[in-house]
Amino acid sequence: MKTLHFGGIDFINAYPLVRTLPPDRNSNVKVELTLAEPSQLYEKLLQHALDVAMIPTYSFFENALPAMSGNYVIASDGPVRSVCLYSQKQLEDGALIALDAKSRTSVRMLKILLNETGYQHIRYVSLPFEAMLLRKDIDAFLLIGDDNFQAGIPDLPLCIDLGKWWKETFDTPFIYAVIAAFEKENLVQVHPWLHENYKFWEKNRTAFVNTWCCKLNIPEPELLHYLTKNILHTLNPGQVESGVQLFQELCVKYGLLRRINSYQVFF
Numbered sequence: 001m002k003t004l005h006f007g008g009i010d011f012i013n014a015y016p017l018v019r020t021l022p023p024d025r026n027s028n029v030k031v032e033l034t035l036a037e038p039s040q041l042y043e044k045l046l047q048h049a050l051d052v053a054m055i056p057t058y059s060f061f062e063n064a065l066p067a068m069s070g071n072y073v074i075a076s077d078g079p080v081r082s083v084c085l086y087s088q089k090q091l092e093d094g095a096l097i098a099l100d101a102k103s104r105t106s107v108r109m110l111k112i113l114l115n116e117t118g119y120q121h122i123r124y125v126s127l128p129f130e131a132m133l134l135r136k137d138i139d140a141f142l143l144i145g146d147d148n149f150q151a152g153i154p155d156l157p158l159c160i161d162l163g164k165w166w167k168e169t170f171d172t173p174f175i176y177a178v179i180a181a182f183e184k185e186n187l188v189q190v191h192p193w194l195h196e197n198y199k200f201w202e203k204n205r206t207a208f209v210n211t212w213c214c215k216l217n218i219p220e221p222e223l224l225h226y227l228t229k230n231i232l233h234t235l236n237p238g239q240v241e242s243g244v245q246l247f248q249e250l251c252v253k254y255g256l257l258r259r260i261n262s263y264q265v266f267f
């Protein structure tokens with residue numbers, strides 16, 4: 001049996017897709033799992049150190065990758081909770097925004113939203129989370145992933161949820177990460193393993209959340225809400241295609257991507 005090298009995002013948002021199957025479980029596919037940040041998984045996929053990986057949607061387009069899964073995504077259709085812009089006061093044009101250095105997709109999502117809203121002179125600086133907190137000249141910062149659950153962050157008076165903002169602006173879900181491969185075969189072969197994980201999650205949600213909430217130090221109802229109401233792991237087939245297409249078109253419109261690339265979505 002061939003071993004598939006799969007890269008799974010190590011953020012909480014991906015737990016239901018990659019952390020539910022016991023490692024010793026007999027499965028029809030043999031998957032060797034590497035957990036890492038989305039941008040690192042993208043680098044490994046480019047180097048062919050991984051066969052299939054969960055990668056930022058923007059990276060998928062930036063490198064014109066040929067194939068993505070239509071079955072599983074990291075998406076939201078309204079508030080996402082873990083992609084937020086924090087600030088002391090209402091944003092003014094000309095403000096300096098620190099962008100989470102981990103992010104590839106949400107930084108472009110923010111730029112699109114600011115452009116659509118009419119801001120034209122925002123300045124940006126890319127920084128790791130810890131460095132942002134030390135900079136006094138920054139007006140707002142964009143954080144992605146698990147750092148949004150750190151105590152103290154929500155104390156800032158203004159917190160703009162980008163998933164909510166996107167939904168209000170375009171009335172459609174937003175897709176933050178996709179599962180991509182160079183070879184269609186590898187994508188199709190990893191699907192049963194992802195299905196197994198996700199089915200296991202759906203059947204045992206309460207037990208998983210109960211275990212994870214202590215380890216992560218997040219109240220149980222909040223974690224359950226995050227993983228079932230904020231983050232969406234599946235969308236209707238048409239929604240995946242139209243969602244990523246819209247994002248790609250807007251990236252081109254605002255000069256964030258050179259051209260529209262074609263690609264295939266597999267189920």
Ligand SMILES: C=C(O[C@@H]1C=C(C(=O)O)C=C[C@H]1O)C(=O)O
Nearest residue numbers: 056082103104105106144145176
């Ligand atoms: C929803 C999220 O989406 C993440 C945001 C990403 C980005 O901005 O590049 C990449 C992968 C996603 O898992 C999150 O950060 O929690």
